[in-house]
Every structure is written in structure tokens, then in C-alpha cells.
Amino acid sequence: MRFLPVFLDLQAGSILLVGGGELVRAKLRLLLSAGAHIRWHATDGRHDVTGLDAVDAARIERAEGDPRTADLSGVIAILCAGAGDIGPAMSSRAKALGLPVNVMDDLQHSTFIFPAIVDRGDVVVAVGTGGASPVVARRVRERIEAVLPARIGDLASFIGRRRKAMHGRIPEFALRRRFWERIVDGPIGALVLAGRGDEAEAALKHIADPSAFAGAPAGRAEGRVTLVGAGPGDPDLLTVKALRALQDADVIFYDELVAPEILDRARRDAARVPVGRRVGKPGIGQDAINRLLIDAAKSGQRAVRLKGGDPFIFGRGGEEIEALRKADVAYSVIPGITAGLGAAAQSEVPLTFRNEALRITFLTAHKARDAETVDWSTLTDVKMTVVVYMGMTAAPSIRAGLLAAGRSPQTPVGVFARATRPDSQAVAGTLNELPALVQRIDSGPAILVIGDVVAHSTPWRDAGLDSLLSNFLVAAE
Ligand code: SAH
Numbered sequence: 001m002r003f004l005p006v007f008l009d010l011q012a013g014s015i016l017l018v019g020g021g022e023l024v025r026a027k028l029r030l031l032l033s034a035g036a037h038i039r040w041h042a043t044d045g046r047h048d049v050t051g052l053d054a055v056d057a058a059r060i061e062r063a064e065g066d067p068r069t070a071d072l073s074g075v076i077a078i079l080c081a082g083a084g085d086i087g088p089a090m091s092s093r094a095k096a097l098g099l100p101v102n103v104m105d106d107l108q109h110s111t112f113i114f115p116a117i118v119d120r121g122d123v124v125v126a127v128g129t130g131g132a133s134p135v136v137a138r139r140v141r142e143r144i145e146a147v148l149p150a151r152i153g154d155l156a157s158f159i160g161r162r163r164k165a166m167h168g169r170i171p172e173f174a175l176r177r178r179f180w181e182r183i184v185d186g187p188i189g190a191l192v193l194a195g196r197g198d199e200a201e202a203a204l205k206h207i208a209d210p211s212a213f214a215g216a217p218a219g220r221a222e223g224r225v226t227l228v229g230a231g232p233g234d235p236d237l238l239t240v241k242a243l244r245a246l247q248d249a250d251v252i253f254y255d256e257l258v259a260p261e262i263l264d265r266a267r268r269d270a271a272r273v274p275v276g277r278r279v280g281k282p283g284i285g286q287d288a289i290n291r292l293l294i295d296a297a298k299s300g301q302r303a304v305r306l307k308g309g310d311p312f313i314f315g316r317g318g319e320e321i322e323a324l325r326k327a328d329v330a331y332s333v334i335p336g337i338t339a340g341l342g343a344a345a346q347s348e349v350p351l352t353f354r355n356e357a358l359r360i361t362f363l364t365a366h367k368a369r370d371a372e373t374v375d376w377s378t379l380t381d382v383k384m385t386v387v388v389y390m391g392m393t394a395a396p397s398i399r400a401g402l403l404a405a406g407r408s409p410q411t412p413v414g415v416f417a418r419a420t421r422p423d424s425q426a427v428a429g430t431l432n433e434l435p436a437l438v439q440r441i442d443s444g445p446a447i448l449v450i451g452d453v454v455a456h457s458t459p460w461r462d463a464g465l466d467s468l469l470s471n472f473l474v475a476a477e
Contacts, residue, residue, distance in 0.1 A: 003113055005126045008100075010036040013074045018067045018090055019081025020044045023104055025051060027079060030114075032056040039075065041067040043086060068093065075099060082106045107131045116141040121153025122160060146240050147247075155184065155192045158200065169210050179214035185302075187224055187330045194332070223297035225324055227317050229310040229336015230254075234420035235261045237342060241334045246270075249304040251296050253289065257308025257445060259421060266304075286316060290323035297329040308445075309338040314364050314389045338362075339447050340387040343419035347426045349449055349457045351385050357453045359384040366390045371397035376405035385451035392446055395438040399431060402450070407431060412454035412465075417446035428460040 014037040017027060024042075029052060031038050039061045040047060049057040063070060068089050072078075078101040080090045091109035094101035103109040115126035116137040125144055127137045149155075159180060170176040183189055183204070191200035207213045226245045231237035238246075246252070246266040254263065256276030263272060275292065277283040284292075289305075296303035311317030311333055324331045340362060344351050351360050361384060365371040371394035379386050379402060391398055392415075403409055409432035417425040429437045431450060438446075454460055 002130050003128055005115060005128060007124070007126075008077060010034055013037065013076035014039045014061065016063075016067070016070075016072065016075045016078045017041070017080075018043060018078070018086060019083070019104075020046060020048060021081060024081050025049070027104075027114075028052060028057075028060065030117075032059065033119075037061070039063050041065075041070065043067075043081070072097060072099070077101070077112070080104065118144050118148065120148060120150070122156035123148070123153045147244060149193045149244065151193045151195060154195075154197065155189055158192045158197065159183065162204070166210060170214060172211075175211055175214045179210055182214060190224070190330075190332065223300040223302070224330040224332070225293050225297050225303045225305055225320075227305045227307065227311040227320060227331065227333045229315075229334060229338075230258045230262050230306050230308055231337040232309055232339045232342030232420045233259045233262075233418065233424075234342070235259070235265055237337050237420060238262065238265065239334060239336065242336060245304050245334055246306070248302055250301040252304045252306050253292060253296075254306040255308055256283075258306050262306070270304075286319060290320060293320065293324060294327040294329055297324070297331075298327075307336070309342070310336045313338045313340075313362060339389065339419060339445065340449070343414075343416035343426075343447050344387075344449065346420050346424060347414060347416055347457045347459055349385075349414060350453050351387070351449075353453045353456065355383070357383055357385045357451055360387060361385070362387045362389065364389045364391070365394040365398055368394045368397040370394060371401055374398075374401060376401035376407075380406045382408070382411075382452065385449065385453050388448040388450065390445075391448045392438055392441070392444060395448070396435045398448070398450075399434040402431060407450075411450060412452060412457075412460060413437065414449045414454040414457050414459055415441055415446055416449065417441045417444060419447065426457070426459040428454055428457055428463060428465060 015031055016039050017024060017031070018041045020042045028038065028040070028049070032052070038059070041063045042048070047062050049060070068086065076099070078090055078094045078099055080087045080101065080103045082104045087103035087106055088109050091101050091103055095111065100112040101110060102112050102114065107113070113128065113131050115128040116134065118125035118141055127140045127144065129137045166176065166179065170179055188200045188203045191197070191203065228242045228245050230242065243265060249267055249270045251271040251273060252263070252266055253273045253275045256274070266272070273292070275284055275289050293303055293305055305311070305320060307315045307317065309315060312335070317333065321331055321333065343349070352358060359381065361379060363374060363386065365374060365388055388398060409430060411431040412428060413431050413434050414426060414428045415437045425441060427437050427440050434448070455465070
């Protein structure tokens, strides 16, 4: 490591900036947004501030004359655009005075370099490659951006504002550190990260004895449950938040729908507990699952309840949070991409389409018996796309119900199995053929989409059904 990342106090003096052009303007923007005092020698004499905010630009001290002989009092660092001999000259001057200097794109004459920066208020991450590759540094920065909670800076300042006061209340260093760890890792930290600063403040005030709170046996205060939508299968369809929850979990209770590739993204030492129906075996039941979640949280664990798709779409998430609320367990919900949306995106079914489809209904028809209880007359609108979850076995009843209610037998339908997974399968045809289409599916899970928009889909186009449909239309005329 040749360059050690350190943080420069911009209040300590001015940054001397030498040069002009777009590169220099980019640095001006950076320094202005960081609140720096800037003294600028524009070597072309023009001080061109095109593209900078006018109020910001007015904060720049515009220096005239030759920077090689200019007065450097009050300067804490020098930044110089590289062209010509001015860079090396400024570099020698800076070195003689012991001032840090950066000559852009010129490592040889620089004693410091700019990192790629993740800026979240009080939390700042600097990424460097020792000048080897700014592009690689930027890619690393993007990855860090993706995993850092948006409000991590708020959390730092929330604690920063209270650290001094807590110093008096918990004199012992190790205990104090433990206290803040518990705040950061526990529900109070979660509240700040969720933008609920006032509630976090109230909860913090509620801690009557901070030392006891810090010293309490692990658990109690920290346990919580996060309901996480795992999406339809492709692990890259996890949300950034879901990924964070998985990496933060002590224990994960997952459904049979959750693909192993998704569990692979979880913290390595998190316990994994399957609670769904297994092939040939019934699940443990909703009450037992609720019990497991409550017990895990009450024993101080960060439990994740991982569900296929979205927790609130035919996922019984509503029942689980009701139970958690009753048991006074802290919880939060992270949405996921529901199977219908995953399948539609993959197979190019625009669920709404100009004037063709103006409404969507998500419904479930688990068994023929369920399908019989559906009021199909509400689903005959030709401008409505109907997405059916768990509808495979009930396919004949769904067809019968819709036809009896008056939906056209020529309505396009798609059956999408294992959508977004590597072994996905999609078939399309007409409502009339629905039971036969379902027969062509090798294995589940699968979803049905019924509506004219299915005629835009890949399986429909692949099967050359376009001409089929127009034949039908011609025949109908
Ligand atoms: N909460 C889930 C749905 C659970 S119900 C969600 O939002 O997606 C289970 C049903 O979801 C399955 O019977 C099937 O109809 C559908 N499903 C789940 N994953 C699927 C996938 N990858 N492809 C197609 N259908 C899927």
C-alpha cells in the first residue's frame, strides 16, 4: 500500500486548485459539495464555471497571477491539472513546504490521490487502487453503494449527537462500546435506518439504565423478525434490502419455494430452517411457524422469514405479522418481486398495455373447489389481465368458470413454470386449450396469465400463434 486513506479536515484551510477545463470543474464540484474553501488559479485566466451552481461558484476565491510564485498561506493541499510544466513545478513547491499535492493523472508528482467516494453524510467510504485504475475503484464504489443502507449516515449522526452524554452515563469503555453495538444492531438502529428517527429517539430515552442494557445477556433487546420477499427464483432479483437482511440474519425460516441459490446469498453461519411443505410431506402449519418466529425473536435472534415472491401476495405474510404484533415482537417487511411480475417480465407479457389491458387481478385457485368459489363474472372484462397463482390443478375449473361467465374461448393464456429460474418453461395458447397447456408443464411452481396481452409474449410468438389469432379474428368477422 503506497497511499494510506486519511480524511482531510476541510475547515483547516483552503485547497489551492490550479488549472482549468472539465477535469478541474469536476474537482470543483466535488470540493464545493464537500464544503471546501477553494482558492482557484485558472491558468487560462478565465475561471470558467460552466455547469456549476451559481451560489456554489460564488464561494470560490478566484486567484490571479502565477501560482508558482503565489502566496500559499492558509493552503492545506494543492491540486493541479497536469498539463505542461506547471504540475511538476507546483509539486516541487508543495513538497518543499510539506503540503500534500495531487497532480491530476500524474502519480509521480503526487503525494496524495483522490479516492472514489461513497458519501452518506457522516459515513464516508474512500476507495482507492493506488492510482492503478480509477475505473476499478468506481466499480468497487458501486458495489458498496448497493449494500450500504441509504440512511447509514443518519445512524452515525444519531449516535454522534448522543455519544458525549452517554459517556457520562456509562463510564466504562468496553461497556460503552457494547451499548452502541446493541443500538446499531438492534431495533433502535433499525428505526433510524427506516427513517423513523423520532421513534428511535423515544426508544433510546426509554432505556433507563444504559449500563444494564449494555451488559444484559445477549438477546431480548435485539431479537426481531424480518419478513423478506425472495422473489420468484433468480437470486439477482432479490432487492438490495432483502440481500442485506439475509446477510444480517442469525436464523432463516424459509419456504419450499425459495431456491437454494437464494439461500446461498445468506450469511454463511446463519441457521437455515425449512418450514414449507416438502415433496410428499405436509408443512408444519402456520401456527407452528408463527411460534418459531416468535421464539427466535424472543431469544434475541435476528430471524428472517424468507418467502417466495412477495410476502404479502398469497404468502400469508399478513397472518405472520399479526401474530408477531400480538406477541409484541419487533418486525419489518421487505417486499419481493412476485411470481406474476417475474414471469411476465421474463416472457414479455406487458401486464397492462395501452388500451388493451387496463386492470390486473391476482387471484389464487388452489383446488378445483377453490375455483368453484371464485366469482368469475367479475373477471370477464376483456381489458383485464388475470394472473392466477396455484392454479395448475384447478385449470379445467378455471377454464369452465371463465367460459361460463362469458370470457372468450380465444382469450390468450400463458402458463409460466419455474419462472426466472434456469429451467423455466413457458407455453401459450387460448383459454379453450388451458387444461392441455397445463399438461405440457413438467413441474411447478407455475402461474397462469389470462388476457389479450399474452399475445405479445415470447411463447405466443415462438409458437407462431399470431397468425392463429388473426385467423380466429377473421373467422369471427
Ligand atoms: N408469495 C408468492 C406466491 C406464493 S403462492 C409470490 O408472490 O410469488 C405459490 C404460487 O406462486 C405457486 O403455486 C405458483 O403459482 C406461483 N409461483 C411461485 N414462484 C413461481 C415461479 N418461479 N414461477 C411460476 N410461478 C411461481
